[in-house]
Amino acid sequence: MSTFFTNEYFMRIALNEAKLAYEKGEIPVGAIVVANNQIIAKSHNLTELLHDVTAHAEIQAISSAANYLNAKYLKNCTLFVTLEPCQMCAGALYWSQISNIVCGAEDPKRGYRAIGGQIHPKTKITFGILEEECANLMKSFFESKR
Amino acid sequence: MSTFFTNEYFMRIALNEAKLAYEKGEIPVGAIVVANNQIIAKSHNLTELLHDVTAHAEIQAISSAANYLNAKYLKNCTLFVTLEPCQMCAGALYWSQISNIVCGAEDPKRGYRAIGGQIHPKTKITFGILEEECANLMKSFFESKR
Numbered sequence: 001m002s003t004f005f006t007n008e009y010f011m012r013i014a015l016n017e018a019k020l021a022y023e024k025g026e027i028p029v030g031a032i033v034v035a036n037n038q039i040i041a042k043s044h045n046l047t048e049l050l051h052d053v054t055a056h057a058e059i060q061a062i063s064s065a066a067n068y069l070n071a072k073y074l075k076n077c078t079l080f081v082t083l084e085p086c087q088m089c090a091g092a093l094y095w096s097q098i099s100n101i102v103c104g105a106e107d108p109k110r111g112y113r114a115i116g117g118q119i120h121p122k123t124k125i126t127f128g129i130l131e132e133e134c135a136n137l138m139k140s141f142f143e144s145k146r
Numbered sequence: 147m148s149t150f151f152t153n154e155y156f157m158r159i160a161l162n163e164a165k166l167a168y169e170k171g172e173i174p175v176g177a178i179v180v181a182n183n184q185i186i187a188k189s190h191n192l193t194e195l196l197h198d199v200t201a202h203a204e205i206q207a208i209s210s211a212a213n214y215l216n217a218k219y220l221k222n223c224t225l226f227v228t229l230e231p232c233q234m235c236a237g238a239l240y241w242s243q244i245s246n247i248v249c250g251a252e253d254p255k256r257g258y259r260a261i262g263g264q265i266h267p268k269t270k271i272t273f274g275i276l277e278e279e280c281a282n283l284m285k286s287f288f289e290s291k292r
Binding site: 047048051052053054059062063066067069070071072073086087088089090091092094095096115116117118 | 193194197198199200205208209212213215216217218219232233234235236237238240241242261262263264
């Protein structure tokens with residue numbers, strides 16, 4: 001396996017998605033889905049633009065990846081997301097049976113672990129990839145809104 | 147307030163949606179969103195047809211109602227759903243800040259209460275409306291798949 005395709009490499013692409021959200025005035029969360037080192041979905045939070053609380057980056061990425069694969073389940077796929085998923089997104093990831101989740105910043109208030117949600121027992125989750133950069137983008141966004 | 151618009155009245159419409167799902171080979175869950183006794187969204191589970199695990203009846207109903215209202219939040223709205231929401235849908239309902247949720251059958255295995263999820267503290271939830279009919283439809287579906 002090439003060392004080119006590191007968690008940091010893919011998280012930087014998710015972070016670029018988060019920056020696109022930021023520029024649109026959306027809470028800056030980005031996500032990508034990767035299968036065999038190929039990016040099969042890219043998305044960012046669009047809840048304000050779409051007036052839709054379900055339009056989190058992860059939900060869009062799951063739907064988009066499933067559409068690409070023409071399959072309900074995201075086995076052998078990895079989601080890279082700049083923020084720990086909320087319970088809604090954890091639930092969607094649970095149903096997708098995705099193999100891996102890689103997170104940037106933690107979300108001690110609204111993250112699925114704080115709320116009491118669950119991911120699928122077969123899903124491996126990794127925290128802390130580009131954590132500071134992902135967290136700083138969120139912090140900068142909320143400071144700009146004060 | 148008219149006694150015509152009872153919980154049972156609206157749940158029967160959600161149950162008709164669940165029956166449409168059943169006829170398509172989908173797990174039979176239906177949902178509607180009501181505002182001022184007017185139905186502003188109707189949906190049923192479409193996860194198989196769309197190859198999309200996020201296409202639960204509730205997620206579609208929330209998106210559809212928000213689109214109708216041109217607003218993110220479903221304040222002063224009631225969701226009628228034939229089955230207790232899963233954690234994904236509970237999470238979506240949480241974000242929507244919906245005023246009321248009315249459920250048919252309980253889901254002791256995959257319902258949000260079993261998983262450990264939460265609805266919004268301001269949301270009122272009622273269980274057990276047309277419970278037997280809603281549960282029997284699910285039971286009949288899974289028996290037919292054996």
